[in-house]
Amino acid sequence: MKTLKIIPLLVFTILSLFSCEKKPSQITNISDYNKYLNVKGNKSLTFANNEIDFWQKKFDAAPNQISYLSMIASNYATLFEYTGDIKNLYKTEELLTKSNEAYDYSRVSTIRSLARNYIAQHRFKEALVLANKAFSIGEGLKETQKLLFDVQMELGNFPEAVKNLNAMRDMKDYDYLIRLAKWNDHKGDLKTAITFMEKARDIAEKEDNKVLKIWSYSNLGDFYGHAGRIQESYDSYLKTLAIDPNYSYALKGIAWIVFSHERNTVEAKRIVEAIEVTHNTPDFYLLKSQIAQFEGNKKEEISNRNAYFSMLQKNNYGAMYNKYNALIYADDKQTASKALEIAKIEIDHRPTPDSYDLLAWSYLNLGENKKALEIAKKHVVGQSFEPKVQYHLAMIYKSNKQIEKVQPIKEELLSSVYELGPNLEKKVNQL
Incomplete structure (x- = not known):
């Protein structure tokens, strides 16, 4: 951490008097998150890679065991989540397609998994076709209604989305509450959205469910930020990282606080560049471009924007x-x-x-x-x-x-x- 230069008191007083901008309050503290910037190894990635090896060997030995394909696919989805490498998302699709074809699109859980993969790829219309197919089979309707709500929201079919939301109404159900929060956020009622997201978080904490806690804390981090509750936003991101030190989404949230609220471009860049080492996606170049623009560094701004487009050309991100x-x-x-x-x-x-x-x-x-x-x-x-x-x-x-x-x-x-x-x-x- 760099030491601050000492400004003579008189100069500092004059600067304060003539500064028309109010200095933003300091929310973040480097010592809170520094340990998450260079985490050695990633248990989730190691586990996913071991699982892929394990299930692939089993499948190679018994190719008629189609269920193994879904096991392999879910672990490639984990690789995509942590690395941002688009090839892993496409590998997941390939395996799920193979699995669905083998089942002749009759197994609802596998159909839904492929639909979710399509959502991640922004192939929403194809996702809706699959969601409707799962719905017509009729098994596990509540899970399919959750999927239908998600797809309809992405497609802007809001009356249909609400119909599915109402059909799964259960104020004690985590999945229902997070969707109710999303619906209220869409309507512009952020206060209500936060209330429901907090109820969902309470369920996650009560059940001590790691995955749900990560999801709740990181999304509350976003919601609090939108509501101008920056301290709570920061605390939520830190809670996420305490459970999963490799969760780059939360670090990106902290980088945004440092940049947008504290206007500390040097530190914001340092965080972003640390994330990029393990989770390399094009949007980080855009964030760095924004930071450079604010600094008035035209050369850096254009350089990062060009790097963004270059990355899009090298990888096929579809409509994402x-x-x-x-x-x-x-x-x-x-x-x-x-x-x-x-x-x-x-x-x-x-x-x-x-x-x-x-x-x-x-x-x-x-x-x-x-x-x-x-x-x-x-x-x-x-x-x-x-x-x-x-x-x-x-x-x-x-x-x-x-x-x-x-x-x-x-x-x-x-x-x-x-x-x-x-x-x-x-x-x-x-x-």
Whole structure:
């Protein structure tokens, strides 16, 4: 840890008096999370690799034992979760497809596993076909309804999603509560969403279920952050890491606090670069690009963005990064037409308010203000409460001279600055 340079008291006082920005409160402490930045080994990965070897040998010796394929597949899914290596996700798909074909798509649990794999790949329509197939078989309906809710939410079929949510209603069921939380978050009722997520966490703690505790703490970390409860967000991420020191998602959450709340770009970069060693995915380059942009380092900003696109070219991520790509392209007038193409593909994949926001935003950046407004009014207003979507909406109103609609959104956005990040804060202030 670097020692701070001592500033003479008088200079410090003058700086304080003339600084118009209030210094953000210090939430994080390097000693809390430093031990998680260079963890030697990963028990979950070692276990998954050993399991793959074990079940693969058993399957090679008895190829008629199809159930072994699902065992191997679930461990490749674990490899993907911890490494971010897309090849592991595709290997999972390959094994589950083989297994489903052998069972002639009659085994509900295997069908659902493949559907979940498709969701991870952003192949939502194919996931829905499988979910409906599992539902028509009729076995284990409650589990299938959970899957159907998840898929319908991704596709923007909200009435259908609610129908499945209501069908599995059980206030003592962890899986129901986390979906109820998701539904309330979608509706823009974050306070209620947090309440249900906390109830789910209580169940996880009562059952002392490691997997459910990790999921609850990390998601509460996100929710608390969105609500501006940064200290609780940080504490939740630390609780996640205490159970699983290799859980990079929680470290990324801490990196965001360090960057967005504390504005400590050097430390945020250090955390991100430590995560990348074991969990290398394209989005980390985008985060580093954002950090460089805030620092005013144009060269680093472009270099990281190029590294992001380079990684996409080297690996086939399918539609998984379409949203990121559309937002990057839309921000530059020269590439806004590319953003429009992607937005149209996204609407075909998942016609959600967020996808229509990409379309409206692309049209706005192509100078088609009225078209952008028309799409936003029909498909976005009152249907998505994501801060970034709201910012786009304010810009669309502004460009259409509907200034009276901008101010209320601006006020709302100023309370979501943490979630939006430092770069967008400047733009919100200019609304």
